[in-house]
Amino acid sequence: MNPDPAIRVFERILADPDIAPCVARVERLPEAPGSFAPLPPDLDGRLAGALARRGIERLYTHQRASWDLARAGRNFVVVTPTASGKTLCYNLPVVQALLEDPSARALYLFPTKALSQDQQAELNEVALGGDLPVKIATYDGDTPSSVRVSARDTGRIVITNPDMLHSGVLPNHAKWSRFFSGLRYVVVDEMHGYRGIFGSHVANVIRRLKRIAAFYGSKPSFILCSATIGNPGALAELLVEEPVETVTENGAPRAEKLVVFYNPPLVDPVQGIRKSTATESQKLAVKLLRAGVKTILFARSRLRVELIAGYINQELRNLYTDNSGIVVEPYRSGLLPTERRAIERGLRDGTVHGVVSTNALELGIDIGGLDAAIIAGFPGSFASFWQQSGRAGRRSGLSAAFFVASSSPLDQYIVAHPEYFFGASPESGRVDPANPYVYMDHVKCAAFELPFGEGEPFGQDVGEALAYLAEDGIVRKAGGRWHWSSSGYPSEEISLRSAASDNVVIVDATEGRNRVIGEMDRPSAKELVYDDAVYIHRGRQYVVLKLDLENRLCKVEEREVNYYTDAVVKTDIKVLSEDARGESAGHGWVLSDILVRSEAERFKKLRFHTHENVGYGDIHLPPEEMQTRGLAVLFPPETSAGTELEKRDIAFRAAVLSGMSHLIRRIAPAFLMCDPRDIGAAERARDDHFGVPALYLYDQYPGGTGLAEALRELLPKVFRAALETVELCPCGGGCPSCIGVDFSDGRTALDGREVKTGVERLLAASA
């Protein structure tokens, strides 16, 4: 084949005088040939025929290995990158089993509705050629009730998501009795997404699923699929609580890919301030799109998605008044399902050339092959990074992934240490199915579904939990079994996704339109769509007229403004109980239950493009309260770090602690393998509870997910990495890349260089 013209496009862009100086590193990931295995001899002729029609006459080695494991009745997890033909790993053995046994059934779990629909389309049209006698049904919140009965009674493969399984299927299992009686396979795709609190919920939902299957006399095998993570086998075993084999060797060929590290130019080298990722990634995207490169841009938040998509479209409009043929869409949660489907379709059929997305498109939704991915700011995990960069690339031909570093210490650390990045082992997924909050929720659901027998375990011994629920009269023991004894429907009140299960509906009330334009969970609503906030939806600007939390309604009005808004959130912490404490020469620590109250009291108005502050407004909303697990890092005078702090006055201490907090909060996620949003941090120059300077690091989910505990063990490593970051930072008196705040701007009496040194000394003393 001729050299791909894409290489010239990328070369031209990398050599562009606007771009070249900022390119910190270009890594070429070479192509790799595929390794193949013959079709299994016992493969049903109809399946072989369906494969042949798709031009498949042999399998990749990982597909064949999956087949062999499935046929041997083993549980296994397939770990392969995007576009390696993983769906055949489960579709082949599952469909074969369904063809062999007409009573057999399979359940496919996908993390989102969009993925379910995508999979049904794939199963129906492509994978199976459409002529196999296997009925496939999607069962989720969007399934019309007229179709639900037939899905339950005649669906051989039922595609759903954990939330629907939790609140719709399991509580009504008697209606699914035929399905459960024949359940042979459970497919769990995108397993790496089941981490943290969500994963802990899903592990418990799977417990309930197995319990119900057992009631109907079936014991399904599990087939899981995951993007590359550090511990796929261990995570799979935690989720399904059975031995799970791993298939990691990837037999699919890989095309060549460029990974480009782009560090935005310094605006002020003295202060270490860089141009924003929003403007820089928009610049890159416009260049790529104008060169005809289909591009996806990943941004960290819904707000940034809208901002960047707006900037790109503006830029294209300005430059190309006669060529507005390039269509770029924002994609994020909060859009209506129909809007999302339309964008996905547009990407597949080529009418949409570029998309700016949150991690919503990181999952395996089929949007066709794109040529370039721009990742605006590190997404918090290597797994996410590779998933996002995997969105660019087809079976053959060059693709490119651009990482646009933000000023955050983590991003700067990565840009400064590419070898760390490329050498890093991928994150491990953590779940804690025994998380007391999560566990108790699912004990309730399980008791509703089937009475608990005497001594029957639920992951662990459930007697204590049941006794506790019995005290509240929610269950009652009678005749040796624990019966649900409440008129409620527990799964209705339990959301797997976040602490709050209620959504605020956003209604466009412009000139009496009264049209629902989006949805948002309650805590996010408090920080994003408070009264007078600017809400951007698919590039249109709206001003919030009234956020009515009681009625879960947010009325907005379309209005052209030249600024956006950003809430200033204040956080209070109260220690509820101390569970463990310890002290090293450097610092002390306490693990505890804490109450975190966060309250948005004010918001900033920021001008578009320049992001300069043009005003403030007040927010009057009740605070969010959350009980969680926290690690308090203490600096009593007898530790070396404490001694370091004691030498200075309180203002200086506060500044140094704030710098340290800033660094740790942003660097720790790489070590904890979590999303930066999963941990919170707050510093106290003199803590009310402990009476000494303290830094709180806590789990952002109710009840905690074990991050505080893990952080305690990793703390010395995190301190060292933070120290290295601040030492390597070229700035003078502190910058967003190291200690966060710039102390050299004359607003405080503190000397920036001194604070920076102070942070270095504190970190060195702590480690």
Next chain:
Amino acid sequence: MATTPESCRIPAGRLLFLDLETTGLSGGAGTIAFLAGLGRVVPGGEAEGFEIRQYLLIDYPGEDAFLDALLGALVSETVLASYNGRSFDEPLLRTRCILNRKHWPPHPHADFLPAARRLWRKRFPDCSLGTLEALMLKRQRSLDVPGARIPEIWFEYAKRGSHPLMEAVLEHNAADVESLAAIAAECARTYANPVDARDCDRTALGTLWLKLQPDTGRAVLERAFEEGEERAGWMLLRHYRRNGVWAEYRRVLSALSPGWDSWIERAKDAEHRLGDPRAALQAARSARVFAADTELREHLELRIRRLTRKTAAIRQREDRTSRPR
């Protein structure tokens, strides 16, 4: 067995009236039925009576026996009769049977909620059992337990072995079964004597009969129209028009109260069937008086213009033919 006529034609003696009290309304696997009231008409000529048997679950472990007793009462010649039981009571019992590894057999089931809705939706604010009982049957319950409190009373009863209000729950259930039987009887009576039926939506009833037995349907609708039911008039109008019974059609049409719709109907009749454009023009102008909607007004203007042309042409023709005289 869901259609109104079929439910209403089953002899009362074959109906087995069922009403359940349950621990919740969600119907998931954790909701149980703890009280079943079964009512039936006991034949005996003059001394015909109504018998209610109640099955009460004293505590969870008894559910197996509770369900066995209910299954035993479902004798093959009976038809289960309920109020909303097809979507609530029966699926719930089916679920309970599956959970207790029993089989709930397919059994004929007449749900009187759809029948009642059809007959009385226009008469009462809603067609819940309570509303019909109070407003149609004019029954009053003294000291009834509110339905929402019932689960909690049973939970306490099962836990402690007694509850001061359990007796009242049993009475509540019995009263529900009685009202159900009375509503079923009212449905059957109304349906069987459609012309003389009191207090129901006679138009709906007549429409229903029109399909099965046009003579009866017509009689019911005529009666309703006499009583001032405009909708019945329109039903009749359509019926006569479809069947080409023009005399009857015009009788009804002339009795319809004036409005844009009846005037348009008259205009059409005059223009197309009676061949009287002048009368049609007049009718169309009358319709315009009642038309508020813009689109409708535009439509009428077109009609009036067309009719004006038509009448002008006629006048010319008439003038020409009259001049030589």
